[in-house]
Amino acid sequence: MILILNGPNLNMLGTREPQTYGSATLVDLEAQCEAWGAELGLAVSCRQSNFEGQLLEWIQEAEEHGFSGIVINPGALTHYSYALRDAIAGQRLPVVEVHISNVDARESFRHVSVTAGVCRGKISGLGFLGYRLAMEYLQDILGN
Template structure:
């Protein structure tokens, strides 16, 4: 079972800067993730929060809830949340960081990820397909 977490402002997908993030809503993205998970024969739980503390609690609780890995789009928290880094590093599950846009080709502040160093990998700039690749990796790694 894989936990998929989306951070701040991702609830605005489809409306927020569609030229960058596309027109797919969070609900449509979640439907697509569930379809990909079914193809991979893996169960997923999807959660989104605009609150750093909530994401930290979900990460801390993931192993106890029976998850085998985490796909995380920390959104803007990527660039400054040492607390999120610590939560990822303090638990044993593999975490793949995902970004819809190529954060390395955007504003200078977006090019630094403080959370990626605690993750097993980062996928950026591939749009929704980044989630598919992260799911496939975790499904393979945790079988």
């Protein structure tokens, strides 16, 4: 089972900066991830929070709740949350960081990820497809 986490402001997909993120909503993204999970034979659970502490708890509890991997879009927390970085590093599940937009082609503060270094990989700039690629990668390394 794969846990898909979306951080701050991703609940605003579809209305926030559509020129950057597109017109599809978080509900659309979650439905797409569930459909891709079904195609891949993976159970998927999608969650979103604007609160760092909630994301930390979900990461810390993921293994005990039966998850085998995590796909995370930390949103702005990517660039400064050492607490999120430590939560990812402090658990045993493989984690893939995903960003809808190409963060390296945006403002300079977005070029630094404090979380990517403790993830198995980072996918950026491929829109929603990045989530599918992250799930395929986890499926491959987990042998599902």
